[in-house]
Amino acid sequence: MRLALSWLTVLPVHTDKVDRRAARTAIAVAPVVGLLLGLTAAGLLYALHEAGLPSLLGGLLAVAFLALATRGMHLDGLADTADGLGCYGPPERALAVMKDGGAGPFAVVALIITLGAQATAFAALTPDRWGAVVLAVTAGRATFSAACRTGIPAARPEGLGALVAGTQPWWVPAGWTIALAAASLLVVPGKLWLGPLSVALAAVAVIVLIRHTARRFGGLTGDTLGAASELATTIVLVAATLSP
Numbered sequence: 001m002r003l004a005l006s007w008l009t010v011l012p013v014h015t016d017k018v019d020r021r022a023a024r025t026a027i028a029v030a031p032v033v034g035l036l037l038g039l040t041a042a043g044l045l046y047a048l049h050e051a052g053l054p055s056l057l058g059g060l061l062a063v064a065f066l067a068l069a070t071r072g073m074h075l076d077g078l079a080d081t082a083d084g085l086g087c088y089g090p091p092e093r094a095l096a097v098m099k100d101g102g103a104g105p106f107a108v109v110a111l112i113i114t115l116g117a118q119a120t121a122f123a124a125l126t127p128d129r130w131g132a133v134v135l136a137v138t139a140g141r142a143t144f145s146a147a148c149r150t151g152i153p154a155a156r157p158e159g160l161g162a163l164v165a166g167t168q169p170w171w172v173p174a175g176w177t178i179a180l181a182a183a184s185l186l187v188v189p190g191k192l193w194l195g196p197l198s199v200a201l202a203a204v205a206v207i208v209l210i211r212h213t214a215r216r217f218g219g220l221t222g223d224t225l226g227a228a229s230e231l232a233t234t235i236v237l238v239a240a241t242l243s244p
Helices: 002-008 020-028 030-050 055-069 073-086 091-099 105-124 131-147 160-164 171-186 194-217 222-240
Strands: none
Touching: 002 020, 002 030, 020 030, 020 131, 020 160, 030 055, 030 131, 055 105, 073 091, 073 105, 073 194, 073 222, 091 194, 105 222, 131 171, 131 194, 131 222, 160 222, 171 194, 194 222
16 A cells, blocks of 8 residues: 555655565555545535635646646646657567657647546536535546456566556455445435446446557556556546536
8 A cells, every 4th residue: 555655646755665565555545546636636626616616627727636636647648648659660669769768749649638528527517516526536547457467568678567467356456346336326416327428438448448559569568557547437428527
């Protein structure tokens, strides 16, 4: 848990033991970190709402908080993944583009759409649906175990992907998905089906993304984890705004 907090937040939590066994556990408990971030983001939205700020401004500030609280790591992964998928050539070419560090046109478009969708969804959620904020951020971190499940190799021999690839048995992401689907029944009062639908849509989209990136890049990279997290978070948030 200390390693998960150190990796996934800006909290000053340190650990001297960073091996594959510790990484396996950190990935498995990552949704707990998402729960903490989601609760804080929901609390921030509540405070901004009570302060009388415009809803869209509140949504933008919530997005900014999540970016700062995670060092923008997942957004960086999303941007690099978008550039890698958008380039031509063999997997080695895509990996080189992703490692370059610059933001190409695909990265810029992906960030604008994702951040815009998240901020707009935050703004559109009514107070009785703010539980969807917690659900979305938690679901984003649950994607890590799906991306790191056994059978998916690392795309590079070094880096975060090599440390965590193949560490999660199938029942870990399955268990988190079931738990999130059950919890989602509570996030949209009067529309019990909407929460599980959002979790199901996010799960399908993440599975498609992971399979495609594994083929395109030759395996898992750390950037893929960030892209999967942002994709799931955005889908759950947007789905939760449906149906008045």
